[in-house]
Amino acid sequence: MSFQHRWHDGEAIELTTKKVVCAGLNYALHVKEMNSKAPDTEPVLFIKPATALQDLHAPLCIPKDRGAVHHELEIALLIGRRLSQCSAAEAVGAVSGLGLALDLTLRDLQTELKKAGRPWEKAKGFDGACAISHFVPISQCPPLDNIDIALSVNDSPRQQGNSRDMLFPIPSLLCAISEYFTLEPGDIVLTGTPEGVGPLSGSDQLSMSLGQVLQFTTRVAP
Ligand code: ZN
Numbered sequence: 001m002s003f004q005h006r007w008h009d010g011e012a013i014e015l016t017t018k019k020v021v022c023a024g025l026n027y028a029l030h031v032k033e034m035n036s037k038a039p040d041t042e043p044v045l046f047i048k049p050a051t052a053l054q055d056l057h058a059p060l061c062i063p064k065d066r067g068a069v070h071h072e073l074e075i076a077l078l079i080g081r082r083l084s085q086c087s088a089a090e091a092v093g094a095v096s097g098l099g100l101a102l103d104l105t106l107r108d109l110q111t112e113l114k115k116a117g118r119p120w121e122k123a124k125g126f127d128g129a130c131a132i133s134h135f136v137p138i139s140q141c142p143p144l145d146n147i148d149i150a151l152s153v154n155d156s157p158r159q160q161g162n163s164r165d166m167l168f169p170i171p172s173l174l175c176a177i178s179e180y181f182t183l184e185p186g187d188i189v190l191t192g193t194p195e196g197v198g199p200l201s202g203s204d205q206l207s208m209s210l211g212q213v214l215q216f217t218t219r220v221a222p
Pocket of ligand 1: 022023024072074103192193
């Protein structure tokens with residue numbers, strides 16, 4: 001069965017996600033905390049399968065006994081129109097809604113795989129690795145270049161960011177993605193995480209917001 005997306009008023013979204021395309025290293029301070037090098041001409045991209053989706057409003061299932069599971073809070077874009085080799089204007093017109101995602105990452109495994117020069121899909125694409133919120137219709141959202149996001153864990157602030165700090169802003173990110181991967185209606189794009197990533201534990205309470213339009217609390221399953 002495919003994942004049922006919803007608008008923030010609860011109405012079902014009649015689109016099916018076939019893939020989630022994600023940007024890595026899209027905020028300078030996160031690049032720094034990862035001791036990594038900023039991408040220069042093209043964004044770092046990877047894909048999570050549709051089977052990685054889980055509902056961010058339900059108690060969050062995280063893998064046990066696989067080392068540290070990190071939260072990466074990200075702005076999620078719901079794609080409403082097909083995009084291939086697109087212009088910036090087409091890209092902007094194809095975003096139907098904004099939501100929040102946790103790009104859940106098996107950090108120890110990722111570090112191990114990176115060190116060995118191997119692909120790190122297992123660390124980012126496992127079942128449940130893309131926790132996704134409800135979406136807010138784009139007409140109700142702040143402009144794409146000024147979206148605040150924040151995450152607190154057990155009432156302490158962990159991540160805060162604004163889309164204006166993206167190394168590849170949303171329109172150019174979508175264009176770059178569409179050069180390699182056709183985006184289809186229902187596909188989701190994760191736009192990268194600001195600094196402050198860290199481990200989650202069972203029963204953690206999470207508070208998240210996207211500007212003034214999406215605010216909620218959820219928790220990690222015990
Ligand atoms: Zn990420």
